[in-house]
Amino acid sequence: MTMNADKHFILGVFNDEDVLMDAVKKVRGNGVRIHEVFTPFPVHGLDEALGYRRTRLPIAAFLFGLTGTTLALVMQIWMLGYDWPMIIGGKNFASLPPFIPVTFELTVLLSALGMVATFLIVSDMKPYKWPRQFDVRSTDDKHVMAIDLAMNRGKSKDDLARLLREAGAEEVHEKNFED
Amino acid sequence: MHKPSSVRDPLVTGGKTIADVSHDISRHVENKPAKLWYAAMAVSLALLAFGVYCMCMLLWHGIGVWGLNKTVGWAWDITNFVWWVGIGHAGTLISAILLLFRQKWRMSINRAAEAMTIFAVICAASFPALHMGRLWVGFYWALPLPNAFGSLWVNFNSPLLWDVFAISTYFTVSLVFWYMGLIPDFATIRDRAVRQGAKTRAAIYNALSFGWSGGAKTWMRYESVALILAGLSTPLVLSVHTIVSFDFATSVIPGWHTTIFPPYFVSGAIFSGFAMVLTLLLVTRKVFKLEDYITIWHIELMNIIIIITGSIVGIAYITELFISWYSQVEYEGYAFYNRISGPYAWAYWSMMTCNVISPQLFWIKKIRTSIAATFILSIIVNIGMWFERFVIIVTSLHRDYIPSSWTMFHPTLYDVGEFILTIGFFFTAFLLFAKFFPVINMAEVKSILKANSEQVTHAEATEKGVPVTTDK
Secondary structure (H helix, E strand, O other): OOOOOOEEEEEEEEOOHHHHHHHHHHHHHOOOOOOEEEOOOOOOOHHHHOOOOOOOHHHHHHHHHHHHHHHHHHHHHHHHHHHOOOOOOOOOOOOOHHHHHHHHHHHHHHHHHHHHHHHHHHOOOOOOOOOOOOOHHHHOOOEEEEEEHHHOOOOOHHHHHHHHHHOOOOEEEEEEEOO | OOOOOOOOOOOEOOOOOHHHHHHHHHHHHHOOOOHHHHHHHHHHHHHHHHHHHHHHHHHHHOHHHOOOOOOOOOOHHHHHHHHHHHHHHHHHHHHHHHHHOOOHHHHHOHHHHHHHHHHHHHHHHHHHHHHOOOHHHHHHHOOOOOEOOEOOOOOOOOHHHHHHHHHHHHHHHHHHHHHHHHHHHHHHHHHHHHHHOOHHHHHHHHHHOOOOOOEHHHHHHHHHHHHHHHHHHHHHHHHHHHHHHHHHHOOOOOOOOOOOHHHHHHHHHHHHHHHHHHHHHHHHHHHOOOOOOOOHHHHHHHHHHHHHHHHHHHHHHHHHHHHHHHOOOHHHHHHHHHHHHOOOHHHHHHHHHHHHHHHHHHHOHHHHOOHHHHHHHHHHHHHHHHHHHHHHHHHHHHOOOOHHHOOOOOOOHHHHHHHHHHHHHHHHHHHHHHHHOOOOOHHHHHHHHHHHEHHHHHHHHHOOOOOOOOOO
């Protein structure tokens, strides 16, 4: 990531998610690279329209789950089968059926916690962080499309503003961040 | 693209816009609570204080202060435990199972129902912990840690230990699921605070929202996480009450060791959970004026789930009776004969009336769409479900194999006090939740507003074929 002294963005503010979806396709069709779109609620299909690769979080969840399964089985078999065998009705020390409930629970636990922790890390979310806020209304009722001027060197500000308006933006703003 | 339905009722009424949703839900967090809230809080805190007194007495003197005796070694404590765990199940059913089935009506009620789940599980967990007599050892004696007895481990063959894992996993995963849902809504409250110039509130809710920005990439990951958490929670919630029922089903006590227990307990759990959700939400929607979000249609749908699960529970009761006769096992037969006609018959028939007969009233549309009737019946169902656990536990124990050890169970002040402790805690926690957290999932409701609001549904019904492009 390049660190610019100033960050200049053009913002298009949309009221309606269907207009937004068409606008995303139109803007990208014109060869403009979109920094990000901020929406108050999940808009289905927006990730595909923006060309995002599908998230690999399900794989992380599966691997964490597998870790839980293994850990639970190894723990129970070792503790009751080898470290301290107990005679219970003459049954095998390490018999699998009674170990299933705990194995299942630990699979779910590790899968859920591991996946959520991964989500927070990859999304760079932490309690002491203020996000870069383009428009505070984007968590209320507006959809905000942010276009980074540094990523679109070939286009002028006016061209981008016109394109956003033509695509259905209700408002077009400039936004600078100094960081 | 959204496809409005012309056959279903709107999920949100009153011509709400997206901005209205933010305002209607967030203002309860931003403004001072109503007088009624303070009154309810005072009552809950009084109950909690009495409960804490009883708990201190219990911890000081030991569980001898309870009415247990050598025949009835389990009574109110485990009854309350199972009752509270069961109540928790509705929250997960609404948020996870209804998500997998794409039932959009869950969106107005899932937040409060999940909060209820979390508080109910805390209440439930307090009973096994208190039953250990020494609360402070309960936390590590139950876990597989090297301990003071050499390397003697916990017994993984015991359903009581499975319970430890099931309940703690259920609590953790439900908490994480609930909190994930809260994150975007905390950001909404934060950004409203920024616009209102309330700096402290903005900082607090930003921390709570983990610095949520609402970018499309984050939303994509977030949706994926929510779906997988729902997929994990669904078998989890079914496993929890199954394992709770194993506490009884794997024993050799007549009246307990029946293979029907897991599905019977799970449906009973959902049954009582929905009743508690209704009790809480009918009050919440009134106090917080959320009638446009939690509509009569929502209430009707929940009542339909109560009919279904209540009927399953009824079939389970009758099956138990039938099998006790059909098996021709003398002990089993006596346990059930004693249940329906012995000294605890009053408890059995209260259970039958509350759980099997009363929910059948919901077949009548007028009753299941009436708020007063729903509220009364929801409380009756909760009473009935408490009796179900009491009947299963105490009537199976009090007439032991030898008539000389036959006895009755009499609760003491401290049995009742421990129950009041959890009631007080539950309502105090729920009231705090209702004041400081958004009680309805704003982001989810906003996402369905366009296709499910009243104006769209009406427009679609009157002008068929006219595409709807705006939500105004």
